């Protein structure tokens with residue numbers, strides 16, 4: 001059979017409140033044209049993020065009941081630790097309330113009281129990873145291959161580290177580099193995968209200079225499946241084997257369990273180095289909790305352990321990667337400018353090209369996101385000049401790209417809902433000239449995209 005179906009049945013449903021175009025015009029006006037200010041019940045298809053929004057399975061819901069809430073030495077912790085070490089055989093597993101808490105603790109350890117002058121290279125730092133390093137005055141350096149920055153380049157592993165640049169940096173700055181990081185999939189440039197050869201190559205350079213390699217692992221299973229699909233020599237390997245091989249090249253990991261474990265909350269830090277683990281646990285007790293629960297309840301750890309078994313099912317991964325690709329291909333076929341090839345978790349639409357009549361500082365991607373909401377009740381997120389345009393000196397500068405990201409929650413939406421998303425684009429595509437740009441009428445002093453208020457400019 002060629003048709004790939006959702007490999008699950010639905011037992012519990014959350015009704016969607018249907019709204020009309022007229023109602024949504026009012027709702028978005030009342031939200032000051034900022035999609036973060038909408039109540040989620042007023043959204044039909046919510047593609048704001050794939051973080052913490054996945055659907056849990058019957059096995060996960062029943063695992064929750066087994067959660068043991070003992071303060072120390074809970075059996076739920078040991079199940080969590082075993083499930084992790086079955087895939088990622090690190091010596092120390094440290095639970096945290098989410099990924100950024102693991103990053104915060106890792107940063108504390110590697111900064112070691114004086115971050116200034118230190119550099120951490122990564123293929124591309126995710127924004128909380130960068131923020132944690134920079135907060136400790138560590139220079140967070142992005143070294144992704146140049147193909148990764150070209151939205152239409154169809155390189156199979158656009159997330160890869162540029163190994164030449166990494167080697168150059170280590171050759172000249174080794175004394176200032178406490179660790180090297182690699183993010184799989186490379187979230188910040190569109191959920192693009194990293195090849196096994198690239199992970200191996202990164203590790204070889206790390207070994208040459210005696211540096212630990214840490215994997216930022218939020219979408220590790222999606223990355224492993226891309227390796228199976230695209231990398232010579234891996235087609236017949238089980239995803240579980242691929243996952244184990246990826247992590248065998250690393251000395252530690254940080255994890256956001258809100259992505260590839262289907263959990264609503266959670267994370268961890270894992271390390272081989274005893275001295276680092278000791279420092280991390282001491283810090284953990286101050287900021288998260290005792291080492292056998294960190295920031296998590298026993299039931300969270302049970303649910304993550306079960307999610308780890310489910311996320312590497314190949315029927316699931318085939319459906320997951322294909323369902324994102326499907327929307328991307330259909331949009332591409334009708335001439336909507338999308339980032340190619342599709343990454344693992346989201347579709348990225350190039351609003352600069354789709355709404356070329358809107359100037360960058362009239363926020364074409366925000367205008368498209370607003371139009372998607374008005375016409376279809378779809379909520380995506382702007383990644384462009386509205387998010388990044390305001391400079392520290394108060395001036396405003398266009399961002400490099402004007403994108404709308406449509407992030408797909410895991411196991412949540414059906415094929416008909418995917419077709420609906422495509423149809424909304426079809427309708428908008430024939431009327432783009434009617435979509436107005438926007439202006440900001442109020443903004444806070446930083447991170448304006450979460451709370452700023454906007455209004456549409458007079459129609460073009």
Ligand SMILES: *Cc1c(COP(=O)(O)O)cnc(C)c1O
Pocket residue numbers: 051098099100101126128129183187216217218255256257258259266267
């Ligand atoms: C989401 C994410 C994080 C941060 O994790 P949270 O659980 O949101 O704190 C870090 N790195 C990557 C690559 C992510 O996608």
